[in-house]
Amino acid sequence: MIPTQSQSFSMLLVAIAPFLAAFVAPTVKRFLPNHAGWVLALIPTSIFLYLLSFVDLIAQGEKIQFALPWIPNLGIQLSFYLDGLSLVFGLLISGIGAFIVIYSGGYLNGHYHLGRFYAFILMFMGSMLGLVMSDNIITLFVFWELTSITSFLLIGFDHSRQASRRAAIQALVVTGGGGLLLLAGLLLMAFTMRTLDISTMLQQPGFMSEQPTYLLVFILVLFGAATKSAQVPFHFWLPNAMEAPTPVSAYLHSATMVKAGVYLLARMSPILGGTVEWQVTLPILGGITLITGALLALRQTDMKQMLAYTTMASLGMLVMLIGNGSKEGILAAMLFLVAHSFYKGGLFMVVGSIDHETGTRDITQVSGIWKSLPVTFFGAALAAASMAGLPVALGFFAKEEIYLIAKGMEWQHWLLAVTALVGNALMMAAGAAIAIRPFLGVRIATPKTPHEAPLSMLVGPAILAVLGVVVGLFIHQFGDWFFSPSASAIYNHKVSNHLGLHFDPIPLGLSVVTWIVGGIVLWKLDRIRDLLQALARVWTWGPDKGFDQAMFGLVRFADWITRLFHHGRLEQYLILVFVALGVAIYTPMVLNGSLPDVPNVLPQLRFQEWGVLLIAVLGLFAVVFGRTRLVAIVSLGIQGFAVALIFLLLGAPDLGFTQFMVETLSVVILALVMTKLHLDQRDNRVFEEVIRDGGLALICGIGLTTLLLAVLRTDLDxxxxxxxxxxxxxxxxxxxxxxxxxxxxxxxxxxxxxxxxxxxxxxxxxLIRLRAGGPKRGIGAIKRAAGQRAKRAASKARSAS
Amino acid sequence: METALAILIGLFFTVAIYLLLSRSLIRMLLGVAILGNAVNLLIFTIGRVTREVPPIVPNGQYQPLEPIANPLPQALILTAIVIGFSLFAFLLVLTYRAYQELNADNTDTMRVAEPEDSPRPPLSY
Amino acid sequence: MASSAATPKDLPPAMLDVATSIADWVVVWPIVLPMVGAAILLMLRNRTEWQAPFSFAILVATLLANFSLIQTVFTKGTLTMTMGNWLPPFGISFTADSLGALFALVSTVVMIVVLFFVQSEVEDRETKYGYHPLMLILLTGVSGAFLTGDLFNLYVWFEVMLIASFGLMVIGGRKIQLDAAIKYGFINFLATTFFLIGIAYIYGLVGTLNMADIMVKAPLVENGAIASVAALFFLAFAMKAAVFPVNSWLPASYHAPDPAVSALFAGLLTKVGIYGLLRVHLMLIPQSHAQLQIAFMVVAVLTLVLSPLGALAQTNARRALGFLVMGGIGAMLAGLAFGTPYGIAGASLYAVHSMLTMTALYLAVGLVERMGGTSDIRHLGGLYKASSPLSILFLILVFAAAGLPPFLGFWPKLTLLQAGISLTTQKDPLAVYHWWVIGALLLNSLLTSIAGSRLWAHIFWRNGREGKQSEIPNANIKPLDRRGFVWGLLPTMALVGIIVVVGLWPSLYIQAGFESAKSVTIFSPNYITSVFGENSQ
Amino acid sequence: MNTIIFRTIAPYLTALMVVFSIFVLLRGHNEPGGGFIGGLIAASAIAIYGISAGVSEVRRALVFHPITFAGFGVLMAAIAGLMSAFVDVPFLMGLWLFIDLGDGSELALSTPMLFDIGVYFVVLGAISTIALALEEDEDGK
Known part of the structure; x- marks a missing residue:
């Protein structure tokens, strides 16, 4: 559907409004220090409501797209495309975004840079919205990198600590680097398909997979997605990104940004999917990430780290499901994605609240605080239930849909289902541990005495938790509105909605197994953690450490190679220049075979011409071999006068006179200066250097002569x-x-x-008059006064003399 | 004549480059001066030399009566001489000032802008 | 014109018979105005208080002339004026095509911004000894190089630019400046000398100096020596443009003079070398492009990769920027190596971006130096708190330099990548090698963003200096005084504002890039017809 | 070098050289010579005067700082070029005005000549600036 102009305008506003809000955010914060979050949340809220108004249309299978001219020369339009997939993402981004903005107001209340924080997070929101709604791959990439940049700023928000700065640079390097490969892949794809618009590409599914460039495009795009969505072995930046304030972790590094890679794969699924490469690589990559992430999560005691690793595991799950590419897999992916955003966003905020209220987020240091934070506990419990996939929470349906894949009955389907099962069980244990350990049990002392968090920090977790259950209760309706359209968009065919509370033996059986395994892991959590930590002590190297090694190795290498070429010794620089001169003259002549013959006839010269040439040669030799400066200078004059004589003899009186004058002046000035300097008398080159320099000079000289002789063979026009x-x-x-x-x-x-x-x-x-010492700072007044003093002194000196 | 000049020019270039590669600034300046002469001779030769009369039209004539030397390279050389002299003068005074301030004539010891023991880049974030 | 003597009958046509309207003069104003301005300022050198306002007035007039020039060129095509009313190629032609007009315009913009910035740090005695005239002469040389249509005249403008840059390099007379000037001076002197040697040879081969005339005649030359001559031009311009491995003068010298002067150099000087490469190898001696393509590719890849590594290895922030300037040169070379309209457009877009961004970066670091008292990143830190506007400016510029969207540097890089990718699929023995260039372009972005973000982390984010004190607030930071704020920070902000706005709405900018690519390629006879008239073919 | 003879001769020598330089300048369009070579001769004259009589003496004699002459020269040359704007021809066109002096000879005024005089001033100004500054630097030390 092509929207009307006013609709287009309001769509554009969706992408731009967050940036505008970011611009004014610091000002809003200045005037409303305590309530700015509530005010600024109006922006995402209204975007959310506006997008909600499209649900009906999209559910009917409509797609909304429109384009504004942006860079016509490159065929780049500011084009937007709203289908089931982008709508779900858009709603998640704006909806959760609203809660995050509100939550930040409480969490960072009184922070010196809170205004900046709002600005960054709103900018991120805009980038993310732009990313999921872009139709043009260039526009998509622009927003993609913008999310990396805003993420960089947010991870390093706590900028005084080196760990934060390291995490920020690490995230930028990994995701930015992947982004560059993605760009190459997207451009190659666009070049192959002769369009920059995704919607046009979507109309020719399967075209790309037959092209010779397919494999390269696939690999490059996969790099982009895998780095952004923290797939093994690029996962390490994600846990480190937890250096960011908790709202950032909840929003960027769990609910939205890290899913950009998943979004990209989903978007590209009709274009690049369906091939063997796709269906083998993605599930393996996702499966490994899932299990690695889940195991690493259990190793942590920091609750935020636990959540970070389970997020990584969930991203692996999503990649695995999209790679599977079946109807069930894709529907499961959408269900899991939404469920995950709800419960993980909620749990992060819960952990943030615990941290904020007790002063610690170590799971072994907090216990029995449910009475102090009842609402938070309520949110945590519901979220964990969804995470565990207990009926009738949304997570349950996601899990059921995943296990439906096993009905395919082939070994790879079973392998996938089992991988998912193990992952689910481990994640369930981690989630449940966070919901239970801190709240229930014996109360132990914490660094701060906990109170219930302020309202702003309750709204988000509570509503998200409730929403997880509500969506589950009305799963069929929500399926019609959201899940079926979005899955259809990925699958590129209609995916009918069969969601509901019906019990299929295979999935349900697998669910029960999941709960049992998860329960055991939860029960033995401390043992397992000790075991994993022991293992970690043995196997100390990981990609995270590798990053430091690579980074500092790069710096050391850079230092070495820069010193090699920029050593600060002028004569070496000049040697390089003359070597280049020799190469420039000879190489083309040798390659073209155009070296001229050696002139074999002695030139017929008159007596006086021989004489002048001889003088010139003598002058030159004397300059080189002259023992003293005076000899050198005089010889310089001799060769100069010889040149003047040549000009005079050969019909150039003007040149001859000028050369005489200039040469005289040069020698006089040179002598004038030389008398004031006490310089080395002799050439102090050792024999090897003489040979080296002399040889190089001779080669260049012969080259220029040869070239001249070659040119002279042509008649002059x-x-x-x-x-x-x-x-x-x-x-x-x-x-x-x-x-x-x-x-x-x-x-x-x-x-x-x-x-x-x-x-x-x-x-x-x-050069002669201005003599200064010390560095110049340009510090206005002081320098100016000094300058005036100097001026006065100078004028005094002038008048005195 | 052209061949002889071509060889002479090669010699000029060789000497100039050899002097420029010496580490003594004053010798390098001599090299600069000789290089300028070499280039001027090159332009002169490339305009073809055949022992002709100066490019001046005799008084009262519209056009020269006999073949004359090619005036265009001469004009170019005049421009180049002047420019070359300006640069030479600047580099000379620069050397002089550098000697005064840095107390060095040898480029080996002139390491203010790019110090020999420049610090290593910090290994931190 | 009065003529007393009757002219003989057998004279060739010598002069244009159409009157030159004053509108055509727009092609010479960009050099005449600053030149005359410099001369007048020199005569008034004791009136130090007049220097800045007068320079400003001259520059505004030059800017207007440039605007009107670029408008004419874009609407009516290449504009030519042959000096002295002689028919080309006998007189010297000034030929403004889109490439030249675009570069001249951006140079003037850069110059105006820097002129403001200079007011924040120039000392009276420096004004008295010719700071402002030198700047105007530098602009004269740069604009002359961009607009001239005569090869020897190009050499003259190169020298004008060179001697002015010498003056600016040493004004102030600090030790480090003298040392830097020695390296800068000798190597650049050699570069222009090589250029002159190349001109001599090309004159010997084609017998003309007018660029349009060379365009007509050079492809017909059968002498194999022309390849060596082209290589000689390549070497000369590569030295000017600071292409690896003959780039050592740039990092040796750019950190030595005043920040404003560094900024001016970073913006203008190397681009003239790139301009020369585009002109000579794509237009004047087009056959040399195929012959030298491998060489272009090799040096482009090396320059692209080694330059940001150099930036990574520095402790002096301004010296690090010098390496980033060279990284951009590598990208422009990549465009030259591609040689397609997209590639050339990418190169010229990159040049414009580099002029603006690198100037702004140097200005920003100049302010950092002023606030932190040093340019050594090990002793800096804490500027994020001290000056949030400056930190934002710096970050934007770093990302723009790295070519990350949505900042200005992204668009040229995108154009270059598109150029390269479209070449990889062609049936051409070199096709596969284009991937190396593409890879180098991407690696350059990555390395530049690493180097840039490290600089940012060290200078701004970190609270204190290197080592154990890094969490303790840096006590050496002085806030900007009023002069520094008004004349230093505000102009920098204005320049960054231009960069941001053009980055967000790049359509006009990109159009200009493609227009200039069209004007450089030999496929367009526009240049020749503009010089010789319509029926010259 | 600073002998009595030299000091006595120097002013006359200087004056002679300046006159000669003007002669060289003016004949340049038709015979070997011209602005550049003339300027060089004049600058040498000033340098010699500076060596004999001292730099401050020369500066007093010149009234303006020599670099001002250089600026003036460039301005003059540019103006010579700009004159062609008034007759609708391109920059730097040579314009000639032949004034009949009545006795059969004519006086030729032209912009190329103006231009050449500009060259003369630039060379004179710049070279003598350099020479004087170097000489003065010696005194200062």
């Missing part, structure tokens, strides 16, 4: 000269043609030339 000769007197009124060329035909050269002379005068004057 004398059109210009003939014209000058013919018109000099009649039109330019000058008999000295050289002078006429200088002041008339090519007067502009002369104008430039006199500018050079004038500027040389200024520069030399400044």
């Amino acid at each position: 004398t059109t210009l000269t003939d014209f000058f000769i013919q018109t000099s007197v009649p039109i330019a009124h000058g008999r000295n043609i050289v002078n006429v060329i200088l002041v008339d035909y090519r007067a502009l050269d002369t104008l430039g030339e006199i500018s050079v002379v004038m500027t040389a005068g200024i520069a030399i004057l400044a």
